[in-house]
Structure formats: C-alpha cells, structure tokens
Amino acid sequence: MATIAQVALFxxxxxxxxxxxxxxxxxxxxxxxxxxxxxVDALGYRPNQVARGLASRSSRTVxxxxxxxxxxxxxxxxxxxxxxxxxxxxxxxxxxxxEHADGERAAWNSLLDRQCEAIILHADALxxxxxxxxxKARRNTVLMNRYHPDFxxxxxxxDNIKGGQLAGEYLLSKGHRSIATxxxxxxxxxxxxxxxxxxxxxxxxxxxxxxxxxxxxNFRDDMGFTCMNRLIDSxxxxxxxxxxxxxxxxxxxxxxxxxxxxxPEDISxxxxxxxxxxxxxxxxxxxxxxxxxxxGEAAGLLAYAVATKSTDHSDxxxxxxxxxxxxxxxxxxxxxx
Amino acid sequence: MATIAQVALFxxxxxxxxxxxxxxxxxxxxxxxxxxxxxVDALGYRPNQVARGLASRSSRTVxxxxxxxxxxxxxxxxxxxxxxxxxxxxxxxxxxxxEHADGERAAWNSLLDRQCEAIILHADALxxxxxxxxxKARRNTVLMNRYHPDFxxxxxxxDNIKGGQLAGEYLLSKGHRSIATxxxxxxxxxxxxxxxxxxxxxxxxxxxxxxxxxxxxNFRDDMGFTCMNRLIDSxxxxxxxxxxxxxxxxxxxxxxxxxxxxxPEDISxxxxxxxxxxxxxxxxxxxxxxxxxxxGEAAGLLAYAVATKSTDHSDxxxxxxxxxxxxxxxxxxxxxx
DNA sequence: ATGAAAGCGCTAACAT
DNA sequence: ATGTTAGCGCTTTCAT
Numbered sequence: 001m002a003t004i005a006q007v008a009l010f011x012x013x014x015x016x017x018x019x020x021x022x023x024x025x026x027x028x029x030x031x032x033x034x035x036x037x038x039x040v041d042a043l044g045y046r047p048n049q050v051a052r053g054l055a056s057r058s059s060r061t062v063x064x065x066x067x068x069x070x071x072x073x074x075x076x077x078x079x080x081x082x083x084x085x086x087x088x089x090x091x092x093x094x095x096x097x098x099e100h101a102d103g104e105r106a107a108w109n110s111l112l113d114r115q116c117e118a119i120i121l122h123a124d125a126l127x128x129x130x131x132x133x134x135x136k137a138r139r140n141t142v143l144m145n146r147y148h149p150d151f152x153x154x155x156x157x158x159d160n161i162k163g164g165q166l167a168g169e170y171l172l173s174k175g176h177r178s179i180a181t182x183x184x185x186x187x188x189x190x191x192x193x194x195x196x197x198x199x200x201x202x203x204x205x206x207x208x209x210x211x212x213x214x215x216x217x218n219f220r221d222d223m224g225f226t227c228m229n230r231l232i233d234s235x236x237x238x239x240x241x242x243x244x245x246x247x248x249x250x251x252x253x254x255x256x257x258x259x260x261x262x263x264p265e266d267i268s269x270x271x272x273x274x275x276x277x278x279x280x281x282x283x284x285x286x287x288x289x290x291x292x293x294x295x296g297e298a299a300g301l302l303a304y305a306v307a308t309k310s311t312d313h314s315d316x317x318x319x320x321x322x323x324x325x326x327x328x329x330x331x332x333x334x335x336x337x
Numbered sequence: 338m339a340t341i342a343q344v345a346l347f348x349x350x351x352x353x354x355x356x357x358x359x360x361x362x363x364x365x366x367x368x369x370x371x372x373x374x375x376x377v378d379a380l381g382y383r384p385n386q387v388a389r390g391l392a393s394r395s396s397r398t399v400x401x402x403x404x405x406x407x408x409x410x411x412x413x414x415x416x417x418x419x420x421x422x423x424x425x426x427x428x429x430x431x432x433x434x435x436e437h438a439d440g441e442r443a444a445w446n447s448l449l450d451r452q453c454e455a456i457i458l459h460a461d462a463l464x465x466x467x468x469x470x471x472x473k474a475r476r477n478t479v480l481m482n483r484y485h486p487d488f489x490x491x492x493x494x495x496d497n498i499k500g501g502q503l504a505g506e507y508l509l510s511k512g513h514r515s516i517a518t519x520x521x522x523x524x525x526x527x528x529x530x531x532x533x534x535x536x537x538x539x540x541x542x543x544x545x546x547x548x549x550x551x552x553x554x555n556f557r558d559d560m561g562f563t564c565m566n567r568l569i570d571s572x573x574x575x576x577x578x579x580x581x582x583x584x585x586x587x588x589x590x591x592x593x594x595x596x597x598x599x600x601p602e603d604i605s606x607x608x609x610x611x612x613x614x615x616x617x618x619x620x621x622x623x624x625x626x627x628x629x630x631x632x633g634e635a636a637g638l639l640a641y642a643v644a645t646k647s648t649d650h651s652d653x654x655x656x657x658x659x660x661x662x663x664x665x666x667x668x669x670x671x672x673x674x
Numbered sequence: 675a676t677g678a679a680a681g682c683g684c685t686a687a688c689a690t
Numbered sequence: 691a692t693g694t695t696a697g698c699g700c701t702t703t704c705a706t
Contacts, residue, residue: 003699014677019701029675050452051699054391054682061430061451070416070630071613072409079407082433091451093398094431096419114398114428115387221617250617257619276408280558280587282594282619293407340683351693356685366691388683391698 002043011039022047053115061091062118062303063111064144065104068096072275073292074122077144080296081120081303088304090117101125105134112138117307120144120299140306144299145292147189154306156299156318158290160190163322164197167242167270167288170324172205175333176240176268180213182227182252184244191216194244194272213238217248224251232259240268240330246278249285253329264331274325284327291320339380348376359384390452398428399455399640400448402441403481405433409612410629411459414481417633418457418640425641427454438462442471449475454644457481457636477643481636482629484526491643493636493655495627497527500659501534504579504607504625507661509542512670513577513605517550519564519589521581528553531581531609549573554585561588569596577605577667583615586622590666601668611662621664628657 008015013032021028021036028036039045053059064081066074082092093111097103104126111119118140123131132150135141143155171179181198184191199209213236215227224243228251231241243249249271256263263269263283271278274289298317305313345352350369358365358373365373376382390396401418403411419429430448434440441463448456455477460468469487472478480492508516518535521528536546550573552564561580565588568578580586586608593600600606600620608615611626635654642650 004701005699015700016678016702017676020676023701027675032675046446046450048452048699049447049450050387050396051391051682052701054388054684055699055701057682057701059387064431068416069406069419070409070412072407072412075407075409075412078431079405079433082406082431086432091430091447092432093428094401094415094419095423095429096416109383110386110428113383113386115385277614277617280614280618341685342683352684353686353694354692357692360685364691369691385683388698389685391700392683392685394685394698 002045007039007045011035059115061116063093063116064120065095065107066122067099067124076292077296080293081300084297084300118303120303142299142303145295156295158320160193161197163288164194165201166322168198168201171240178238180231180238180241182215182217182243182248184219219245221247221251224248225255228252228255242270244272246271246273246275250281264329268330270330283329286327286330287325288322289325290322295320339382344376344382348372396452398453400430400453401457402432402444403459404436404461413629414633417630418637421634421637455640457640479636479640482632493632495657497530498534501531502538503659505535505538508577515575517568517575517578519552519554519580519585521556556582558584558588561585562592565589565592579607581609583608583610583612587618601666605667607667620666623664623667624662625659626662627659632657
C-alpha cells in the first residue's frame with residue numbers, strides 16, 4: 001500500500017501538492033498534475049479514506065440501524081437508503097438490532113463512535129419518550145418510516161391516516177359496507193393511524209366501523225390467522241376485511257381456506273405493505289402499498305443533508321403516500337347489482 | 338466531543354495512560370484507573386474509533402458486497418454476516434451492486450479504500466476468471482455462497498450437488514419416477530451442480546433423467562411459469578417437477594393453476610431455497626432449504642478470521658448441507674399403492 | 675502554484 | 691506503572 005508520502009517523493013513534489021492534485025484539481029498546475037498522476041499510476045496509489053476522514057473531519061459514512069435485514073419490509077428500506085447514500089458517495093454501515101431497545105441504543109452509540117456523520121434509525125422498540133431524550137444529544141439522526149412530533153423535519157414516513165382512508169375508500173368503491181379490520185398493535189402509531197383513516201373514510205360514507213369487527217393483531221401472519229378465525233366465529237356479517245399488513249392477510253387467507261370461506265367470493269381481503277409476498281398469495285392479494293424503497297432513499301438523502309449540514313432540505317420528500325395495488329382478493333360487489 | 342487529551346488533562350495523567358486504562362486495564366494501577374474513569378464520566382468521553390483504527394492499523398470493519406438487500410435470499414445472508422461480525426465487535430459496511438460486474442468491482446475497491454480488513458463478496462456477475470484475477474491482489478476476501486476452485490478455503494457455500502441429490506432422493510422416496518426439473522441458468526455452477534445431483538440420485542435408482550423434461554430457467558418466477566407451461570404442453574408423462582428455486586416454483590404453481598393442473602394431486606412440485614415465500618404459496622411448498630443465515634454467519638466469521646490473520650480456520654464451517662422442508666406440494670405416491 | 679509545518683485523535687514503542 | 695516521543699496517512703493553514 002503506497003502512501004501519499006511515497007507518491008510525493010516519486011513525483012518530486014510535496015504531499016500537500018499530491019493532496020491538492022487529487023482533491024482540488026483546479027488549483028494545481030497541469031504539468032504538476034501530470035507528474036502526480038504518473039506517480040499515482042506507477043505506485044498504484046489509493047488514498048486511505050480513513051486517514052482522509054480523520055484529517056478532514058468527515059467520514060462520508062452514515063449508519064443505518066434496522067431491526068433485521070432478512071425480511072422484505074426492512075430489506076426494501078435498506079436498499080433504498082444504501083442506494084441514496086451511494087449516489088452521493090457515502091458509505092453505509094449497517095447494523096441490526098433484533099427488535100431490542102438495548103440493541104437500538106447500542107447501535108446508535110457505536111455508530112456515532114465510528115464517526116458516522118448521521119444515523120438513519122428505524123426504531124421499533126424505542127419509545128417516543130426515550131427517542132426524544134436520546135435525540136437531544138444526537139441531532140444528526142433521521143427516523144426512517146416513523147413519525148415523531150418533536151422532530152418531524154427529521155422523519156421520513158408514510159401518511160398512515162391517508163393509507164387507512166385509501167383502504168376504506170377502495171373497499172367502499174367496490175360496494176363493500178360491512179367492513180372488518182385486523183390492525184397492528186395499538187401501541188404502534190402506524191396501527192392507530194391506519195385505523196383512524198379507515199374509520200374516517202367509512203364515516204364519510206355514513207358508516208360506522210363496528211367495534212366488534214376490529215381485531216388487534218401484531219402484523220405477523222399467525223395473528224392474521226387467529227384474528228380471521230375470530231371474525232368468522234363471531235358470526236357477524238362482513239363482506240371485506242382490511243388487514244394492516246400483507247403478512248396478516250396471508251394468515252387470514254389461510255384461515256379462510258381452512259374454514260371453507262372463499263376469497264373473494266365470500267369475503268374480500270385487502271392487505272397493506274405491498275410486499276412481493278402479496279403477489280404470491282392465492283388469490284393474489286390486493287393491497288395498499290407503501291413505497292418502502294422510496295422512503296429508504298429519501299431517508300438516505302435526508303441523512304446526507306443532515307451530515308453535510310445543508311440548510312435546505314425542502315427538496316427532500318418526507319411524507320409518502322400509499323397506493324392501491326389491485327389484484328384478485330377483493331370482489332367488486334357493484335358487478336352483480 | 339471530548340478527546341483523549343482532555344480526559345488526560347482532567348485526570349492529571351498522560352494520554353498514553355488514558356489509552357492504556359481503556360484498552361489494557363490490567364496494566365494500569367487501580368487508583369489511576371479510577372481517576373481516568375472519573376474523567377471519562379465527567380466529560381462524557383467516547384473514543385473516536387476512526388482515529389483509533391488509524392493509529393492501530395485495524396479498522397475492525399469488514400465490507401459486504403451483495404446484489405441487493407430487498408430480497409429474502411440476500412437479506413438472510415446479510416443478516417447472518419452482520420450478526421457474525423457484530424458478535425466479534427466488527428462493523429459491517431454494506432454495499433449493493435445491482436447485479437453489475439462494474440458495481441461488484443467498484444464496491445470491492447472502495448471498501449478496501451475504507452480500510453475494511455476483509456471483504457465478503459457475493460459475486461453474481463463476476464466471472465470465475467475475473468474473480469481469480471482480482472483475488473490475487475486482494476487476498477482478504479471471502480466468497481459468500483459461491484465456490485471457486487482456486488481459493489476454496491475462502492469460500493462458504495452450499496453443497497449443491499448434494500442438494501440436488503437430496504431433491505431427487507426425496508421425490509423417489511415418495512414414489513415418483515417420472516421427474517422433470519426446471520433449472521437455473523446453466524452458466525451458474527449452482528444450477529449445474531443441482532442438476533448433476535438430481536441426475537445422480539435418479540441414476541442410483543436406475544432411472545435416467547429425460548432430457549425433454551429438463552427446462553432451463555433463470556431462478557425467477559416468470560421463467561418458472563413459462564417452463565412449467567412448456568412441460569405441460571410437451572404432453573410427456575410426469576408426476577413431479579423439481580424447481581431449482583422457490584420463486585420458479587411459485588411461477589410453476591401459477592401455471593398449474595391456470596391450466597387446471599392440480600398440485601399435488603396431478604403433479605407434485607418441489608422447490609429449492611427455503612424462503613418464507615415457500616410457506617405462503619398454495620399449496621404450501623415442500624422445498625429444499627439452504628441455510629442462508631448460517632452461510633452468511635460463517636462468511637462473517639471467516640472474514641473475521643481472515644482480518645485477524647488467525648491461522649486456523651478449521652473450526653469455521655464452510656460447506657453447508659441443504660435439507661428438505663416438507664409441506665404439501667409433493668404427493669406421496671406410495672400411499673395409494 | 676507550491677512547500678513547510680502543524681495537527682486530526684489515537685496507539686505504541688521506548689524510556690524511566 | 692507511567693510519561694515522552696513518534697508516528698498512523700492524510701488535509702489544511704500559512705508562508706513564499
């Protein structure tokens with residue numbers, strides 16, 4: 001590994017000149033630059049970016065803290081974030097936390113010790129209060145797909161209320177009136193917002209969401225299965241159920257299959273997330289897609305803006321809208337009438 | 338941000354002593370350590386790991402180069418690698434390449450410039466020849482889920498021949514004799530090996546794999562769909578088809594559904610990979626699982642061994658075995674007889 | 675336009 | 691057991 005000193009020696013110039021030739025080419029003479037280039041090629045010199053970072057106090061690195069990488073939900077955001085960061089020449093140090101608040105805290109700290117200029121945090125386990133507390137000391141943080149009222153300008157997230165509304169409106173437009181829903185944990189603002197949105201859209205149509213048709217799940221498929229069974233057992237009339245995640249919809253579909261309930265003939269099922277999974281279910285799942293890659297990418301760019309202390313972030317989109325991906329799990333009741 | 342100099346000043350000792358108190362606690366006096374601890378707490382000192390790395394010539398960082406993060410296949414390996422590295426106190430710089438040889442090359446280089454002590458490479462696009470060439474100059478590389486004869490001791494991978502055999506043996510054990518297969522691209526050694534394994538297991542049972550029942554796919558679901566249709570159109574007798582990826586199996590299942598072919602009553606379908614996807618298909622897909630998380634973790638540990646130049650890697654598993662995950666897409670023909 | 679010198683924050687001999 | 695002195699490989703004043 002050649003160092004800048006060796007290059008300088010070889011080229012017969014000072015290290016400062018080599019540094020300039022490489023980083024501020026317009027400030028140095030053509031001929032000198034040629035000599036430097038020659039030396040660089042001859043020695044196969046590649047600047048040590050760590051030393052560079054230490055001297056210039058800029059690591060060009062951001063940390064991404066995420067629950068886990070082995071699920072499409074996180075994977076898409078990770079992909080987006082890394083892509084955004086890569087596009088501006090930044091590196092991504094990735095760390096998973098295994099759904100542990102301790103892990104989230106530890107990762108946050110250790111990434112800062114590594115001189116990450118910003119941290120992209122997907123905090124699942126940390127509470128709003130703790131987040132606020134920690135954020136005070138670490139202002140260079142971006143929240144990915146989570147909203148926190150105290151630093152909304154550092155949050156990139158989906159408008160979950162509108163997402164829930166969209167779900168309701170879609171179902172209404174297909175003629176559904178008896179609508180059930182399987183939500184995420186009520187401790188998650190996403191779950192609450194989506195429910196609020198659903199309620200609003202129904203209210204706009206003069207329909208009140210029946211509390212008996214609201215089941216609280218946990219976003220995972222086994223709870224989708226359980227909740228769907230409960231709904232079926234309730235004996236209540238229902239023509240459609242809106243699941244707040246595709247995974248729960250998968251479980252719900254399983255339950256229907258086992259109970260001999262046909263989807264969408266007997267009951268329509270609408271998912272949320274828009275993962276590849278939805279496409280592979282039977283019937284292919286109609287779902288409300290969150291643009292996770294885009295959210296990740298925006299988080300990456302916002303992190304970059306934070307890192308470089310650029311004052312104007314107004315060009316970076318922070319609130320994203322969900323959209324319906326129409327497939328075959330929702331029946332159009334208008335057809336028959 | 339407090340520096341070590343400020344801590345030293347506060348504690349009334351030299352920076353060297355502070356450094357020792359933190360890194361080699363057994364070499365320094367209890368009382369001095371107490372003073373240092375106090376200073377550290379008072380100032381909220383956290384060592385700058387980048388400076389530390391520069392001085393000690395060890396970044397405690399490895400790079401992971403992967404096609405993309407937003408698919409379960411890569412995600413699982415990424416998760417395993419990061420976990421393995423994290424367990425030994427190393428950080429993971431992750432970079433995706435979007436299936437581009439240029440990307441793989443560039444990432445490899447730039448991660449080295451960042452002083453990664455080792456690189457974990459999942460090379461899809463780079464050819465064996467090019468890999469050999471590049472490897473010469475960068476011996477601190479680990480190949481994740483790929484085998485290269487020239488540096489087998491730096492490869493962590495699945496035994497695909499045995500995987501293919503396992504698939505064949507499983508199908509045979511269920512009474513299948515007319516077996517078709519949809520492979521990956523023949524340019525991939527994985528695809529060739531799995532086919533070889535399948536052939537061997539059939540040969541062991543005195544059966545020759547009918548060339549007309551071998552369709553070359555590309556691991557993606559749409560090709561699974563296309564190939565399955567071809568198989569159906571061929572009019573050949575076949576009771577089971579082994580798909581070399583779960584995704585292709587998903588496509589194959591779709592094709593069957595569209596053509597009115599029942600799975601597993603009319604045709605059995607066996608997948609490969611063991612992704613979550615397989616579980617969510619209808620019928621739930623029986624598949625040959627590769628332990629991707631374990632492979633990733635082993636790659637992480639091997640990278641650590643390479644980074645620390647530990648001479649003995651013999652405790653790190655490098656060749657992994659596939660296993661059958663039995664679900665509902667393969668019919669047991671022995672039942673009826 | 676270029677060089678000399680100082681320094682980023684830390685570790686690692688070498689002394690004592 | 692602790693302090694002194696050099697660096698690690700680079701950037702960045704400040705001169706010239």
